[in-house]
Amino acid sequence: MHDAMVMESSTAPEADDELLRQMRSGDEQAFVALYRRLQGPIYRFALQMTGGAAVAEDVVQEVFLALIGSNCGYDVSRGSLSAYLFGIARKLILRHLERSRTAAEETIEGEPGKRRSLAHPDPMAAFLHNETMDGLRRAVVSLPKRYREVVVLCDLEELDYTQAAKLLGCPIGTVRSRLHRARGLLLEKLQQKRAPVGDAGAWKPVRSLT
Amino acid sequence: MTCREFWDRMPELDAERLSSEHVRECADCAAQMEQQRALAMSLRRVAIQRNDLAAPARLEERLLEAFRANQAAPLEVPATHLGWPGWAARVSVLAAAMVLGVFLLWRRPPQPVPQVASPETVASAEWESDFVPLPSAGESGSAEDANLIRVEMPRAALVALGVPVADGEAGEPVEAEVMLGMGGAPQAVRVLQ
Numbered sequence A: 001m002h003d004a005m006v007m008e009s010s011t012a013p014e015a016d017d018e019l020l021r022q023m024r025s026g027d028e029q030a031f032v033a034l035y036r037r038l039q040g041p042i043y044r045f046a047l048q049m050t051g052g053a054a055v056a057e058d059v060v061q062e063v064f065l066a067l068i069g070s071n072c073g074y075d076v077s078r079g080s081l082s083a084y085l086f087g088i089a090r091k092l093i094l095r096h097l098e099r100s101r102t103a104a105e106e107t108i109e110g111e112p113g114k115r116r117s118l119a120h121p122d123p124m125a126a127f128l129h130n131e132t133m134d135g136l137r138r139a140v141v142s143l144p145k146r147y148r149e150v151v152v153l154c155d156l157e158e159l160d161y162t163q164a165a166k167l168l169g170c171p172i173g174t175v176r177s178r179l180h181r182a183r184g185l186l187l188e189k190l191q192q193k194r195a196p197v198g199d200a201g202a203w204k205p206v207r208s209l210t
Numbered sequence B: 001m002t003c004r005e006f007w008d009r010m011p012e013l014d015a016e017r018l019s020s021e022h023v024r025e026c027a028d029c030a031a032q033m034e035q036q037r038a039l040a041m042s043l044r045r046v047a048i049q050r051n052d053l054a055a056p057a058r059l060e061e062r063l064l065e066a067f068r069a070n071q072a073a074p075l076e077v078p079a080t081h082l083g084w085p086g087w088a089a090r091v092s093v094l095a096a097a098m099v100l101g102v103f104l105l106w107r108r109p110p111q112p113v114p115q116v117a118s119p120e121t122v123a124s125a126e127w128e129s130d131f132v133p134l135p136s137a138g139e140s141g142s143a144e145d146a147n148l149i150r151v152e153m154p155r156a157a158l159v160a161l162g163v164p165v166a167d168g169e170a171g172e173p174v175e176a177e178v179m180l181g182m183g184g185a186p187q188a189v190r191v192l193q
Helices: A012-024 A028-050 A053-068 A081-107 A115-119 A123-129 A132-141 A145-156 A161-168 A172-197 B003-008 B015-019 B021-025 B027-049 B057-072 B086-106 B119-124 B155-160
Strands: B147-154 B173-180 B186-191
Touching (some): A028 B057, A132 A145, A145 A172, A145 B027, B021 B027
Antiparallel strands (some): B147 B173, B173 B186
């Protein structure tokens, strides 16, 4: 599991809390250390959720500005600092995605049939030219956001179901069922685009879920 | 166990079930489980490839500046009645602090004399009241589109921004109101009398 992504490990949260305490007493190095411990996973989470490096950078910036603020609402009794910051990042990301969706819908108003292509600019075509990893990354980004976030958290950032459920504010069973559905969708996407190039047997949908 | 019952248990999420009895007996489900295994491995490879991805170094520098600015003049955010989440208001206030730090102390050449915004300047920025646009204000729109938050800012910072403010010590905090654009970026500021 990634070093800074261990949200509930035996040592990381305490180390984060100690750095936060030092940071709040004005220790600049503690702030830098805390930032370096936590920014990577948050950046990757935002990047994979939004598909945009600039947006991911903005998310990280706003998350840590919130942490710097004297009224930071982190409560150690309610979870780890990492989980708290991920919660802020998730809100920012969902807000961005909602704004983007609204903007896309406004742009294509009166042009039926183009909505999907604007929301995800031709990810299918990318499959034909970018096999394996790049195609899979794009497939993840093209998932509906509730499925995308469980794949990013559980499969890419390697949170366990309990951690993901806590972060998403839903039962563990919901995380599992969404991940189950998300992986089925990923296989369908990969199969749909690989079949035309003569690789029909490589990927098959598991089955029609739900 | 039927195939449906098997998949209803979401076996691909539990490695121990990879070798379940049903998989050994059902070639179709065994093939599908193999696809799931391949997908899981591919996702793992993607995860490894992206392990090194991180925010650009310039962001650490910007945040460090914000940290220093906050240490020099902590900004308290009174409870807002505008319906914004508390963290959003804090982010915006700190963004304002960053604007001050960046534009007044680091990235701008020394200003010979702090300029006080003229009424014409204010009017040209389309703000309807005595708000003074910030140098970084990039959003256009009316005051009806904006949100307001109250902050305390050093008197010197307000003067340097061209905000009319009564005489007093440079470091003395002055209560001010910051106008935030729809995107949350600080747009303008005014002193509360």
